[in-house]
Amino acid sequence: MIEQYLFNFQQDISEITMPEGLNNPFETQIPKIGLVAVREVQDFIGQSAAGWGYDFTERKGKMFGVLVVQLPKGGYAYLMTVSGVLGHDQSVPCFVPSVFDDSPDQSFVGEGMRALSALGLEIQSAEDQATIQQLKATRKQKSFLLQQRIFSQYQFLNQKAERKNVLDIFRDFNCSSPPAAAGDCAAPKLLHFAFKHSLKPIAIAEFWWGNTPKGAEKQHGHFYPACQSRCLPILQFMLAVEN
Numbered sequence: 001m002i003e004q005y006l007f008n009f010q011q012d013i014s015e016i017t018m019p020e021g022l023n024n025p026f027e028t029q030i031p032k033i034g035l036v037a038v039r040e041v042q043d044f045i046g047q048s049a050a051g052w053g054y055d056f057t058e059r060k061g062k063m064f065g066v067l068v069v070q071l072p073k074g075g076y077a078y079l080m081t082v083s084g085v086l087g088h089d090q091s092v093p094c095f096v097p098s099v100f101d102d103s104p105d106q107s108f109v110g111e112g113m114r115a116l117s118a119l120g121l122e123i124q125s126a127e128d129q130a131t132i133q134q135l136k137a138t139r140k141q142k143s144f145l146l147q148q149r150i151f152s153q154y155q156f157l158n159q160k161a162e163r164k165n166v167l168d169i170f171r172d173f174n175c176s177s178p179p180a181a182a183g184d185c186a187a188p189k190l191l192h193f194a195f196k197h198s199l200k201p202i203a204i205a206e207f208w209w210g211n212t213p214k215g216a217e218k219q220h221g222h223f224y225p226a227c228q229s230r231c232l233p234i235l236q237f238m239l240a241v242e243n
Contacts, residue, residue, distance in 0.1 A: 002197050005096055006069075006077040007044075011036055013076065022201045025187050025226040025235055034203030037066045037078040042221065044080075045209055054086040061210025061220065062086065065186025069199035076202065079193060083186045083206075096193045099154050099183060112146040147180075154183035157195040158238040166234065173233035182230045191238050 019031045030038070041064065049056060056062070063083040070076055081096040091097070119139040126132045154166040170178045186206055194201050206226060208218040218224065226235060 004094055005079055008077055010040055025204050028223040030205045031203040033068050034205045037068050038205050041066050041080050056210030060213045061208055063206055064209050065190050065206045067190035068203040069194050070202055072198050079190050081186050081189050084184050096189050099192050151178055156192050158240055160240055169233050169237050179229050185231050187226045188234045
């Protein structure tokens with residue numbers, strides 16, 4: 001099952017000294033083995049992206065993550081993924097998937113979105129201002145409850161084999177609610193997968209691939225640290241770092 005996500009190094013890495021511990025994901029000092037993995041991932045993206053249904057020359061670029069891991073029986077490999085998703089109904093089979101459980105019994109998401117869409121249509125067709133305001137308030141509340149239920153399904157493992165969902169992680173971190181898309185960034189997805197499958201994290205890196213979004217400073221191919229707003233509480237829990 002996990003073999004489809006593990007990539008063997010193409011370059012000879014026998015002469016590279018492996019780090020004793022994982023580098024800080026909130027810095028951009030990448031160990032040599034991590035740089036080798038990133039180069040291979042970038043080559044892979046350049047050769048394969050045309051078949052993903054996502055045009056990086058026309059659409060906003062994406063943040064990618066790479067995690068070098070030590071295998072349970074020895075040897076090294078690396079994992080890769082993208083922050084968020086490439087688009088609706090678009091996925092790359094070899095990318096580490098979302099932590100969110102999207103099995104058929106989680107159909108509440110689709111049902112919830114359809115209910116919100118129906119409320120939106122009611123708002124558009126309503127003529128009475130009081131009715132419109134009531135419908136908007138109802139939609140806002142339903143949207144909040146749906147998002148909370150979704151967050152409860154993001155169950156992260158840490159390196160102590162402890163499990164906690166995103167809602168509890170942010171509550172315990174600073175008594176706040178998670179921001180939108182919390183849990184879907186590359187670093188938490190990669191580390192959760194590694195801990196789940198007894199893979200020891202060795203080196204992690206995130207880089208931007210594609211067009212620069214408006215108002216942002218991200219540049220194609222450059223390294224960037226994990227974000228503070230979404231990732232700091234989650235990664236501190238996963239890496240068992242005390243506040």
